[in-house]
Amino acid sequence: MEKLNSGYGKLQILFDIDLEVPKGEITTIVGPNGSGKSTFLKSLFGLTDIYSGRVTYEGRDITYTPPHEKTKMGISYLPQTNNVFTNLTVRENLRIAGYILNGDELEERINFALEVFPELRGILDRKAGSLSGGQRQMLAMATALVRKTRILMLDEPTAQLSPKLAQVIFDKIVELRDNYDITPILVEQNAKRALEISDVGYMFVSGRVAYGGSAKSLLNHEKFQSYFLGVVGIEEC
Ligand SMILES: Nc1ncnc2c1ncn2[C@@H]1O[C@H](COP(=O)(O)OP(=O)(O)O)[C@@H](O)[C@H]1O
Numbered sequence: 001m002e003k004l005n006s007g008y009g010k011l012q013i014l015f016d017i018d019l020e021v022p023k024g025e026i027t028t029i030v031g032p033n034g035s036g037k038s039t040f041l042k043s044l045f046g047l048t049d050i051y052s053g054r055v056t057y058e059g060r061d062i063t064y065t066p067p068h069e070k071t072k073m074g075i076s077y078l079p080q081t082n083n084v085f086t087n088l089t090v091r092e093n094l095r096i097a098g099y100i101l102n103g104d105e106l107e108e109r110i111n112f113a114l115e116v117f118p119e120l121r122g123i124l125d126r127k128a129g130s131l132s133g134g135q136r137q138m139l140a141m142a143t144a145l146v147r148k149t150r151i152l153m154l155d156e157p158t159a160q161l162s163p164k165l166a167q168v169i170f171d172k173i174v175e176l177r178d179n180y181d182i183t184p185i186l187v188e189q190n191a192k193r194a195l196e197i198s199d200v201g202y203m204f205v206s207g208r209v210a211y212g213g214s215a216k217s218l219l220n221h222e223k224f225q226s227y228f229l230g231v232v233g234i235e236e237c
C-alpha cells in the first residue's frame, strides 16, 4: 500500500501509510491505543473513507474494491469483537461462512477448517455465545478458512485471553503461514509476543508509520523499547 490516507468522514486517522505485506509471511502492526491499527485493517478491507493512496494486491488496484469483492478474492478480515454469530451454533457459523459454496465443496471446506481447528469438533452444536474466548477466536479463524482465505487480517486475536491460550492462537497463526499458504496480517496489543512469531513488523504512532522493518529489528528498536517501558508498562509483555 502506498501513501494511504484514510479515516472516517472528515476525520483523518491514517497519514501516508506506506506498507508492504510479503506473501507467505506474518506482518504485525503494533502501536499505542488509538494509533490507528484497527483503522488500518478496516481501510485495507474497505470499511473506511480513503482520501488518497493506493492498495494493490497481486498487481491489482483494490483501493476501492468493496469488502464482499475482497472476500471473493481471498481476503478476510476478523474484527476484534462480533466476529462470530453468537446466537448460532459453531456448525451454523461454519456453514454460513461458506454460503456461496455448493454443498460438496462446503463440506470439504468445513472439514478442512476442522482439521486446522480440531478443538471445534466436539463443540459443533454449542452456541457460539457460550464458548470461551479462545474457542470463539478459533471459530472466527475457522470461518475464514471455510472461505478460502489467502490474506487473513486479525484484529487483536489474543485480546483478553490467558497467556497460555494466547500462545495457542499464535501457534495457529504460525501454522496457517507454514502449512496452509496463508498470509496473516496481525494487529496486536500483545506486542512483544506477536512480534516474536512475526516476520515483518510495523509500529504506528498517531496514525503514521513510526517504524517498519523485520519483526526482529522492531523488537530491538529503541522506539519499541521506549514504547514498552513508557506507555505499555502496565500491560503484560
Ligand atoms: N468508526 C469510527 N468513527 C470515527 N472515529 C473512529 C472510528 N473508529 C475509530 N475512530 C478513531 O480513530 C482513531 C484510531 O482508532 P483505532 O484505529 O481503533 O486505533 P487502535 O486500533 O490503534 O487502538 C481513534 O482516535 C478513534 O477514536
Ligand SMILES: [Mg+2]
Binding pocket: 037, 038, 039
Ligand atoms: Mg484497535
